[in-house]
Amino acid sequence: xxxxxxxxxxxxxxxxxxxxxxxxxxxxxxxxxxxxxxxxxxxxxxxxxxxxxxxxxxxxxxxxxxxxxxxxxxxxxxxxxxxxxxxxxxxxxxxxxxxxxxxxxxxxxxxxxxxxxxxxxxxxxxxxxxxxxxxxxxxxxxxxxxxxxxxxxxxxxxxxxxxxxxxxxxxxxxxxxxxxxxxxxxxxxxxxxxxxxxxxxxxxxxxxxxxxxxxxxxxxxxxxxxxxxxxxxxxxxxxxxxxxxxxxxxxxxxxxxxxxxxxxxxxxxxxxxxxxxxxxxxxxxxxxxxxxxxxxxxxxxxxxxxxxxxxxxxxxxxxxxxxxxxxxxxxxxxxxxxxxxxxxxxxxxxxxxxxxxxxxxxxxxxxxxxxxxxxxxxxxxxxxxxxxxxxxxxxxxxxxxxxxxxxxxxxxxxxxxxxxxxxxxxxxxxxxxxxxxxxxxxxxxxxxxxxxxxxxxxxxxxxxxxxxxxxxxxxxxxxxxxxxxxxxxxxxxxxxxxxxxxxxxxxxxxxxxxxxxxxxxxxxxxxxxxxxxxxxxxxxxxxxxxxxxxxxxxxxxxxxxxxxxxxxxxxxxxxxxxxxxxxxxxxxxx
Amino acid sequence: xxxxxxxxxxxxxxxxxxxxxxxxxxxxxxxxxxxxxxxxxxxxxxxxxxxxxxxxxxxxxxxxxxxxxxxxxxxxxxxxxxxxxxxxxxxxxxxxxxxxxxxxxxxxxxxxxxxxxxxxxxxxxxxxxxxxxxxxxxxxxxxxxxxxxxxxxxxxxxxxxxxxxxxxxxxxxxxxxxxxxxxxxxxxxxxxxxxxxxxxxxxxxxxxxxxxxxxxxxxxxxxxxxxxxxxxxxxxxxxxxxxxxxxxxxxxxxxxxxxxxxxxxxxxxxxxxxxxxxxxxxxxxxxxxxxxxxxxxxxxxxxxxxxxxxxxxxxxxxxxxxx
Numbered sequence: 011x012x013x014x015x016x017x018x019x020x021x022x023x024x025x026x027x028x029x030x031x032x033x034x035x036x037x038x039x040x041x042x043x044x045x046x047x048x049x050x051x052x053x054x055x056x057x058x059x060x061x062x063x064x065x066x067x068x069x070x071x072x073x074x075x076x077x078x079x080x081x082x083x084x085x086x087x088x089x090x091x092x093x094x095x096x097x098x099x100x101x102x103x104x105x106x107x108x109x110x111x112x113x114x115x116x117x118x119x120x121x122x123x124x125x126x127x128x129x130x131x132x133x134x135x136x137x138x139x140x141x142x143x144x145x146x147x148x149x150x151x152x153x154x155x156x157x158x159x160x161x162x163x164x165x166x167x168x169x170x171x172x173x174x175x176x177x178x179x180x181x182x183x184x185x186x187x188x189x190x191x192x193x194x195x196x197x198x199x200x201x202x203x204x205x206x207x208x209x210x211x212x213x214x215x216x217x218x219x220x221x222x223x224x225x226x227x228x229x230x231x232x233x234x235x236x237x238x239x240x241x242x243x244x245x246x247x248x249x250x251x252x253x254x255x256x257x258x259x260x261x262x263x264x265x266x267x268x269x270x271x272x273x274x275x276x277x278x279x280x281x282x283x284x285x286x287x288x289x290x291x292x293x294x295x296x297x298x299x300x301x302x303x304x305x306x307x308x309x310x311x312x313x314x315x316x317x318x319x320x321x322x323x324x325x326x327x328x329x330x331x332x333x334x335x336x337x338x339x340x341x342x343x344x345x346x347x348x349x350x351x352x353x354x355x356x357x358x359x360x361x362x363x364x365x366x367x368x369x370x371x372x373x374x375x376x377x378x379x380x381x382x383x384x385x386x387x388x389x390x391x392x393x394x395x396x397x398x399x400x401x402x403x404x405x406x407x408x409x410x411x412x413x414x415x416x417x418x419x420x421x422x423x424x425x426x427x428x429x430x431x432x433x434x435x436x437x438x439x440x441x442x443x444x445x446x447x448x449x450x451x452x453x454x455x456x457x458x459x460x461x462x463x464x465x466x467x468x469x470x471x472x473x474x475x476x477x478x479x480x481x482x483x484x485x486x487x488x489x490x491x492x493x494x495x496x497x498x499x500x501x502x503x504x505x506x507x508x509x510x511x512x513x514x515x516x517x518x519x520x521x522x523x524x525x526x527x528x529x530x531x532x533x534x535x536x537x538x539x540x541x542x543x544x545x546x547x548x549x550x551x552x553x554x555x556x557x558x559x560x561x562x563x564x565x566x567x568x569x570x571x572x573x574x575x576x577x578x579x580x581x582x583x584x585x586x587x588x589x590x591x592x593x594x595x596x597x598x599x600x
Numbered sequence: 601x602x603x604x605x606x607x608x609x610x611x612x613x614x615x616x617x618x619x620x621x622x623x624x625x626x627x628x629x630x631x632x633x634x635x636x637x638x639x640x641x642x643x644x645x646x647x648x649x650x651x652x653x654x655x656x657x658x659x660x661x662x663x664x665x666x667x668x669x670x671x672x673x674x675x676x677x678x679x680x681x682x683x684x685x686x687x688x689x690x691x692x693x694x695x696x697x698x699x700x701x702x703x704x705x706x707x708x709x710x711x712x713x714x715x716x717x718x719x720x721x722x723x724x725x726x727x728x729x730x731x732x733x734x735x736x737x738x739x740x741x742x743x744x745x746x747x748x749x750x751x752x753x754x755x756x757x758x759x760x761x762x763x764x765x766x767x768x769x770x771x772x773x774x775x776x777x778x779x780x781x782x783x784x785x786x787x788x789x790x791x792x793x794x795x796x797x798x799x800x801x802x803x804x805x806x807x808x809x810x811x812x813x814x815x816x817x818x819x820x821x822x823x824x825x826x827x828x829x830x831x832x833x834x835x836x837x838x839x840x841x842x843x844x845x846x847x848x849x850x851x852x853x854x855x856x857x858x859x860x861x862x863x864x865x866x867x868x869x870x871x872x873x874x875x876x877x878x879x880x881x882x883x884x885x886x887x888x889x890x891x892x893x894x895x896x897x898x899x900x901x902x903x904x905x906x907x908x909x910x911x912x913x914x915x916x917x918x919x920x921x922x923x
Binding site: 098099101102181182184186188189239241242243244247248262263264265266268286288289290291292294295298299301302304466467468469471472473 | 630631633636638639643647650651654679682683684685690693694697749752753756757763764765766767768770867868869870871872873874877878881884885886
């Protein structure tokens with residue numbers, strides 16, 4: 011590295027000398043000696059700054075990892091480099107603080123969680139070899155894999171698991187994992203390889219939380235002296251040391267994150283030596299980098315480019331269409347003067363041609379959604395009203411609710427009030443805005459006059475959604491693989507008064523911002539969290555979906571599909587229904 | 601002169617204090633706060649209050665401002681709410697890329713625009729002048745993002761060896777590889793963003809130079825120079841060119857803040873790891889500390905740039921006396 015710099019300096023100094031001499035010759039006759047001195051000065055400054063800049067832009071020379079060091083007792087040798095792109099930068103590299111998919115996408119390589127989801131989205135053990143649930147469902151015992159080592163050589167024990175969960179339970183913890191662990195009463199290490207989690211009440215969704223990348227087990231020996239409030243600032247939050255298949259090498263802001271195969275990984279693999287994650291700032295740039303072969307995998311091809319790419323790259327690339335685990339909807343205030351009438355809500359639903367919206371805005375890459383569930387969920391039921399567009403039925407339902415068409419084509423009630431309300435949404439999202447425009451147009455056709463107001467994100471949340479002050483709004487939910495929707499539809503999550511009763515003038519407690527109150531749903535939601543029996547839960551959540559489908563706290567709209575693409579030189583790629591997983595099993599052909 | 605310098609420095613300090621207050625207030629008066637980003641949407645008021653306390657956001661505004669400024673004076677720009685990293689570190693790791701790109705863009709712009717402007721003035725209303733004028737308007741009018749995307753698709757993807765994103769190939773470093781290999785790699789990365797920046801930046805300078813040159817060649821002393829029989833070449837290079845350059849030289853002072861400010865569009869399209877993106881992302885994330893540091897840095901560079909412009913003016917034009 012030093013040599014290169016010296017060469018650079020020398021080359022520049024040499025060229026500056028020659029230019030100066032030439033200048034001197036040119037200026038001699040003009041007696042512009044003083045001016046020439048000025049030029050010399052300027053030139054020297056220029057040259058020096060060039061040299062400085064050239065040396066300044068030297069990225070930290072990457073320490074070439076000692077390849078001979080870790081080969082001992084190793085069967086598989088990893089080779090090759092898998093490159094992919096993220097649109098954005100990680101906000102942290104500490105799994106229990108991550109909130110964005112970029113951070114967790116990186117930490118997922120470096121850390122292991124107790125559990126994980128397999129290619130069927132079922133929960134299986136990762137660091138936990140197996141686990142037991144006590145008869146009352148309130149004690150979970152996890153038996154850890156033996157001989158698991160952190161990247162610095164320390165062995166993973168039950169204490170690390172206890173430490174990680176206790177860090178989240180610390181009142182000074184500033185991350186977002188606390189609500190996942192809210193029913194955890196105590197975590198104890200029964201032995202080096204046995205952890206017990208005691209719950210204050212049965213909480214089935216905690217299994218899903220423990221299986222997430224966000225619950226990566228962090229090493230106690232590194233983090234033990236850090237107060238919870240300083241976790242984000244602690245340097246190991248940017249230099250992760252985990253037990254995962256890849257070791258963290260470096261993150262260069264705005265450029266890349268590099269991970270190297272952990273040759274002592276406890277599980278199978280890894281077979282690819284290097285994972286290079288490039289950070290882009292624009293979806294078009296990710297796309298062109300993929301087309302150029304700079305990255306091997308793209309998680310989402312913009313819909314308007316899918317056909318072109320399929321044509322141009324069909325030979326060297328595999329395309330996979332995957333659904334998103336989430337959906338978009340329009341939330342309707344359930345105690346709104348006009349919208350509280352179920353007939354009106356159903357009529358609004360019958361007025362919409364949602365398939366056309368999907369075909370227009372997403373070029374067909376999406377699916378109509380009819381309740382709080384997506385088709386890939388194990389708890390999903392298709393046994394619901396599909397609300398195909400039916401303008402006659404809509405008109406009839408409006409009429410039943412007392413709305414008749416006036417001369418201007420809009421609906422009026424007996425008091426002469428027009429059927430109008432306002433929808434709020436977020437600025438800066440083109441697709442959503444296109445959907446809203448089509449929805450409003452279709453509603454206008456049946457006589458409902460809906461206006462839309464766009465707000466900047468923090469305004470939208472602070473002044474409308476998080477305080478529950480709106481008539482309607484458009485938003486989406488990212489779902490987990492657990493079908494629980496307690497936060498969205500249980501009455502305890504709506505606006506409550508001081509006595510804890512639902513009250514439109516109270517404070518919003520959870521995400522039930524539409525203030526949907528139904529004791530039957532409350533009961534089902536509670537029951538669904540209390541049983542580990544999947545068949546039993548399927549029945550419960552199907553019922554919930556059917557009730558929501560009929561009563562419509564939301565106008566359920568659509569879920570989108572992404573088209574992902576990966577170059578064919580990658581082999582043994584494991585796909586879950588949602589995305590490629592288990593990178594440690596992949597191989598690369600060079 | 602000394603008096604003038606002292607007065608200017610005092611003025612600069614006052615301006616900076618004013619700007620620090622304004623940028624502090626803008627961030628704190630904007631709706632929302634960093635807690636929205638840090639806490640979950642359904643965090644309890646206690647959790648939110650807890651986070652506010654940890655980051656000192658519960659203090660009254662004047663006290664927060666005082667804390668911030670007293671740390672600034674000590675050279676501590678604070679810690680980012682989002683990443684938990686020192687702000688100065690986040691800025692410094694992005695700054696070199698921005699400076700490199702803007703520095704070379706400036707060099708290219710001046711090297712091309714000055715002669716182009718000069719020639720189109722000397723050959724006023726010739727075809728060259730018309731072409732340059734048209735191109736200049738094009739350069740100004742062309743949306744940068746469109747031009748950049750066109751370059752990517754019709755140059756970057758077609759011509760092997762030209763890179764379309766990033767600043768360097770991983771592993772190709774000074775000293776690790778031969779000098780020219782690295783140079784070639786850096787050049788392959790910088791060429792497209794440089795073209796975009798230079799093309800849109802050139803227009804203004806070329807027009808400026810043209811106007812300035814036109815102004816000068818109609819001066820009396822040029823006529824005098826010609827009438828005393830000096831060859832035209834000498835008239836232009838010795839008399840006209842140098843005087844026409846005066847206003848351009850002072851422009852360089854104003855370029856200083858530009859050198860340190862990132863070009864957001866260019867940076868995002870070419871994934872150039874510069875400072876502009878950091879600034880924009882920090883604004884979206886309500887990362888006060890980073891945004892305020894940016895504002896202050898920009899203000900500092902502007903103030904220093906103006907100061908340099910004044911000094912430069914005096915250096916190149918002996919008629920001007922500052923006091």
